[in-house]
Amino acid sequence: MRVNFTVNGRPQEADDVWEGESLLYVLRERMGLPGSKNACEQGECGSCTVRLDGLPVCACLVAAGQVEGRDVVTVEGLADFAEQRAERGGCGADGSEGSAPADGTAGSATCGTSLQRAQRWQAGGTDSRTGEGGDLSPIQQAFIDAGAVQCGFCTPGLLVTADEMLERNPSPSDADIREALSGNLCRCTGYEKILDAVRLAAARQSEAV
Amino acid sequence: MATTGTPTDITQGSRTRGGIGESTLRPDGILKVTGEFAYSSDMWHEDMLWGHTLRSTVAHAEIRSIDTAEALATPGVYAVLTYDDLPAEVKRYGLEFQDTPVLAHGKVRHHGEPVAIVAADHPETARRAAAKIRIDYADLPVVTDEASATAEGAPLVHEHRDDHHAEHVPHPNIVHRQPIVRGDAAGAAARADVVVSGEYVFGMQDQAFLGPESGLAVPGEDGGVDLYVATQWLHSDLRQIAPVLGLPEDKVRMTLSGVGGAFGGREDLSMQIHACLLALRTGKPVKIVYNRFESFFGHVHRHPAKLWYEHGATREGKLTHMKCRIVLDGGAYASASPAVVGNASSLSVGPYAVEDVDIEALALYTNNPPCGAMRGFGAVQACFAYEAQMDKLAAGLDMDPVEFRRLNAMEQGTLLPTGQRVDSPAPVAELLRRVKARPMPPERQWLAAGEAADVRALPGGLSNTTHGEGVVRGVGYAVGLKNVGFSEGFDDYSTARVRMEVINGEPVATVHTAMAEVGQGGVTVHAQIARTELGVAQVTIQPADTRVGSAGSTSASRQTYVTGGAIKNTCEHVREKVLEIGRARFGTYHPAWATAELLLESGKVVTDGGEVLADLVDVLEGESVDLELEWRHRPTQAFDLRTGQGNGHVQYSFAAHRAVVEVDTELGLVKVVELAVAQDVGKALNPLSVLGQIQGGTTQGLGVAVMEEIIVDPKTAKVRNPSFTDYLIPTILDTPTIPVDVLELADEHAPYGLRGIGEAPTLSSTPAVLAAIRNATGLELNRTPVRPEHLTGT
Ligand code: FES
Ligand code: FES
DSSP, X not given: OOEEXXXXXXXEEEOSOOTTOBHHHIIIIISSXXXXXXXXXXXXXXXXXXXXXXXXXXXXXXXXXXXXXXXEEOGGXXXXXXXXXXXXXXXXXXXXXXXXXXXXXXXXXXXXXXXXXXXXXXXXXXXXXXTOOTTSXXXXXXXXXXXXXXXXXXXXXXXXXHHHHHHHOSSOOHHHHHHHTTTOOOSSSOSHXXXXXXXXXXXXXXXXX | OOOTTOGGGSSTTOOOOOOTTSOOXXXXXXXXXXXXXOBGGGOOOTTOEEEEEEEOSSSSEEEEEEEOHHHHTSTTEEEEEOGGGOOSSOOEEOSSSOOEESSOBSEEOSTTOEEEEEEESSHHHHHHHHHTOEEEEEEOOOOOSHHHHHSTTOOOSSSSOOSTTTTTSSSTTEEEEEEEXXXXXXXXXXXXXXXXXXXXXXXXXXXXXSSOSEEEEEEOTTSOEEEEEOOSBHHHHHHHHHHHHTOOGGGEEXXXXXXXXXXXXXXXXXXXHHHHHHHHHHSSOEEEEOOXXXXXXXXXXXXXXXXXXXXXXXXXXXEEEEEEEEEEEOTTSOTTHHHHHHHHHHTTTOSBOOSEEEEEEEEEOOSSOOEEOOTTTTHHHHHHHHHHHHHHHHHHHTOOHHHHHHHHBOOTXXXXXXXXXXXXXXXXXXXXXXXXXXXXXXXXXXXXXXXXXXXXXXXXXXXXXXXXXXXXXXXXXXXXXXXXXXOTTOOOOEEEEEEEEEETTEEEEEEXXXXXXXXXXXXXXXHHHHHHHHOOSEEEEOOOBTTSOOOOOSOTTOHHHHHHHHHHHHHHHHHHHHHHHHHHHHTTTOTHHHHSOEEEETTEEEETTOOEEEEHXXXXXXXXXXXXXXXXXXXXXXXXXXXXXXXOOSEEEEEEEEEEEEEETTTTEEEEEEEEEEXXXXXXXXXXXXXXXXXXXXXXXXXXXXXXXXXXXXXXXXXXXXSTTTSOOOOTTTOOBOOEEEEOOOOTTSGGGOOOOSSHHHHHHHHHHHHHHHHHHOOOOOEESOOHHHHHTO
């Protein structure tokens, strides 16, 4: 069968798709977008998380045919997506979730993690590259800076999940972050640096507002 | 070549700055966060085929016949291969013994053993064709534990053993056995005021790395093959692959592609030979990617173990003696079992001074899944048992468990049971002191907000099983001892190639090794070392491949030490050459070229007094220096097969944990509230990576304490839970905060004084959590993982 859908803002057409193929397979093997990872292919690890019409889903559990006419964002499109969202004023790039903060105070009063705490990792000594790589989204940059990437296989899924959470909840508490990321397994990091990264991205975002 | 993002792109042109001791960021970080990093399962080639493995559905059976006709006739199928199609004389491989058939021959010895392989134009076609292969199995009785494996008339897992331990073991179903006798344990026992003993069980843990076993084999025009694969040791793979393909080693060209974690699970071959065989047979590139189900069969696991321990102590709290027997289940093939036995026996006393010991460790051949390397390698199982024993002794003496450990803590100079003297700092008591001194996490955190209980902070979490009634807190301590590097006389060397030249008006160093970057961050510290030694900002780390000499395995916490040491050593020689060139060019202009100690710093040649003699750009103009050198650490010795004596280890690494848990005693649910660590790393070359390694290792230890276990049916030896639905690894909700306290006591024998880091935190994490659960519940708990039924007595 043929499937037409939008990936990272670009219309795509996949031909000869076998009816059992997952969205993950089509992205990785037919579209040349291997960024979404294939760690379990059974909906347990979150490594394949993409946004389908704005909502995070496990691409391995979505049949390719289900995405006909719909809109997919993968880790490869995350930086663009975040930039467009920023241009629109904050939240809900697709207009479906959240709303732009009217008074520019998002992320101040209810912030569960203080800026100071979020940036504490810097006391451990960072290097000079913070700020380089300007074409990354804030969450991508924060993962690098906080040391949240080891083997990196969980990273694309975590980034998509975390970015969506920060869109809904710009100042999450630690418990909120843990709850939001609980569907994404990481075997390398022990999650501590991943928490640091999300706190850091949230803090930088609230600073920028 | 038309592969997407060939590994050539992975680490080139690192633009990170910073020498050793700085938290330089990963050179592959940007690629990894943008999805561009090419993992082994991302390899792609025009016109490629997909390989699939057919695996045994039974644990032990004679293969009466295999019929592949229907599979081969399936449209889209290019090849179906069985044992009979293997091209060379050599048809088996293995890390220590060559006992593993590439494809089963005559019989299968464990559930999931590869029997046939298929190549087709779509992965689903390959899977469906494999399902059409008909195999006639005649079931054989299984051996699954020590009693069944060594019973009279027990079926032999390997009827014809020809390995070097065959003569030394008391039964052919024992892979290897290492006794260690030192002093007079029986005599010393008489001096004990308190004697405690226990039987402990350690479940089968899985590495559960996220990136599946995968790779791409591309047939070469010269009859050879190029293999892009995720592994821990390219040259060890090569040594095992080439003979089975009937090719000389230089016709099997291996390149490391992105590795999604390893933890020991990639030391053994998985799909490597199968992909090469299919590529050579079909003349087309073949990609194999295991799904998660297959991954559980595609790699070895951590040895499950039964351990019997007896310790004695005087009323004053001094250990008198230790006796133990450790039985490891190695499963159907040897893998790394002999070395695991060596570790389990020689580290069985842990970081304590005990002079009179009587130790025996052995690994069995059974029809269970093969077991081999996993982070902590034999030391983990022993640590679980001896730490439980320490708590029992402390309780028997009515002493504080940390104080009791401190009284017996190993120090620099203490002898191991093998007679080897620990000749570097051994801050066991200090590490314990540090975790103990740390402030406790607040009680009843779920009420911290002062409102309704936040169930997310309670055992059971979002399943809302309790609001705090029946929840009790416990605290537990543990400390562990792990060796670093390969032991027992193994020639544990590494090779580094370093080139220095001027590119675009800048001095640049290029480092080429065969080290497998599996996520640990080796590529980051290697560049830091080159920057430090050569005084350049720009370092390029070339992709790891077999065009450079072996780097040894990314295992045993050894790569920063050994390949880092090799890079340091090669850089020192490169520096000498650069200075020679400088002397020849500029020596006549300044006497310091001949008289002063010269360094390379910030792109310049400077004297140790800080005087600048020349720019590296001018020294190197038109020339380059290029060296490839091997480097070795101090040699080690094999353990005596009867007494276990010998200087078997290179270096040691120590970590201590304090676990705080909360247990819902009604439902048997555990919430680990905090897992504090203190570890001595000798010298933190990259502090940020050090934290990541310690926290990651701690979490794997937490996993095996409360959830991780591969369940094998004791009657059929079949695996019951090969999926992430049923084999649970900790999520971010299961993992507490992990505060880390890093000590840097230099080991004068190691490069920069560093110590291997990656494994030690996996050892003590598990017994600390168990001790905390015992402390909370008052239960004895002698097995890991602890499951709810163990806590509720149901
Ligand atoms: S690969 Fe989709 S959830 Fe694991
Ligand atoms: S799984 Fe390796 S970094 Fe998360």
